[in-house]
Amino acid sequence: MEFTGGGRLEVRITSADVGKRVSVRCVTGESAAGGKYTDAVGVLTSWDSGVLLITRKDGESVRIAESSLVAGKVVPAAPARRRGPSATFPELARATARAWQPLESEALGDWTLRASGGFTRRANSALPLGDPGMPTAEALIRVRDWYAARSLPAYVQTATGAEGAQELLCAELDRHGWRREVSAEVRVAALAPIGDLDADVSAVLLSRTADDAWLRRYQRFEEASPAVRSVLASGPSVWFASVAGTGGVPAAIGRCVVDGRWAGFMAVEVDPDQRRRGLATSVMTALARRALDEGASAAWLQVETENDGARALYDGMGFAAHHHYHHYRWAEA
Template identity: 85%
Template structure:
């Protein structure tokens, strides 16, 4: 990482660069007694009261005292990914949203307020994909009341880590008292290699519908209400996969939504006692082959940042991180 100009370290960032991607070097600890150089790369989301706030790709916010800076510069957006499909953040954000349509929604300028009786944060959060037409604080106040009217907690889903994502909004949410509750990666990959995997798909049953036993393996809710069924069947072209289990409950399940060139994989679940036997791979391979038949060529999925087992599986299938998304909850007094 080169910061020098004519052999000297230079600080070539200012408060006028808020909103740009920067790389800085700063001193941690005591600069006079054992301080160490540390680098930070991310979006400069604020520079107030002699403190910089840099939001990294993962959404982690780093606060740096102006006095500790030793070098810094504006850097271009991360280079395009060399493997798998290309995708802009707006395209992918809209495709993922169409695969999980809420029961109720309302547009607020370029924001969408979504509610589904509390089933999943994705379907019960604000999706900000443009200008709300109001100052952000006013738009958030409107959203808080909208969710309060439905007796739901107020959430905002915001993204970091790709060109066009929402680092500035994340910083504003934090400043206004919203707290990040959970984060996940959106990963993308080419679809054909998944369909070409040498997996046993003979036991995988594909269907346009699901039954009560499929829901028993899903286990993401208590008693399934109308919102659960409505959400799971939403999307342009929806497929459900299941592998029969010994007790009448599927040993493995999965869901895939085909939408133009995209195939989105969700709800891939395997019975705990049957994991690491290739069942998840078989389910995804069978769904990928069906999506290829419908003309899809690219795949996406979402995985929580702490799910190491799933991340390893998807690494092996060729999925690479595209961006991170975070759910911010209003921290009520």
């Protein structure tokens, strides 16, 4: 808790603290005497017309009436994680982007516009890692026009929950009519323990290409177009793993992109009838050992917050949350 019962409650924040991480306590109900207290910690992303907007690390925003505040203060950035490799948000954001390289890209200042025929939001969204070189409102119009010219929905990929992340941009996107569609965690871990897992990797086949059988298990697209194959093959050093199944469809698959010290794990999927047999662990272990051979020492992956099975698996492998990422889509009138 940021506030204790014995401490003096004071509101020590103002609208000048927008953009800082704060902790606030407010009272709910009609009066302080009859109401209950609730706390919120996050980045103060706006303070307008008597209403505060606080964005939590998972990207959720809380609106608080100024009149309900009973305490508030600026607090330090979230403490560093106690396990896993250290990484700044910009470093990890660029590493994850290199694992999903688009067919087409264009710079807008420090933003990158990416398009790949619609295959994966990660390769079909604007990646804002700095100043677009113009007011944000104007940049967002440019983003909308760029994707409209390619008959694609306009997306912006953002992040929250790490030092230097983009809570303020998320709030601005919301004000300009963009709506968050998808959120996920980016997790990191030391790579060696994954490679050291006691997993049966004898049936895991590794390849530099995603063959037709691998793609039949992946099924994250309507048609295995050249764009799909190109994006999947993109990255500094790409490996595909598969475990033989029935009917020409693998029982399990995975993808790993080795990029300097980083090994990114993606597309780990298992036949529903073959789950709880350790196949996902075998795939991850085989890919980790190959990445270690290439000099990597740290691992990252992305997992949707509602995927409880995958989250439990990755917890057991030592993965810890680094930040959350989100895709905002232009909500056309």
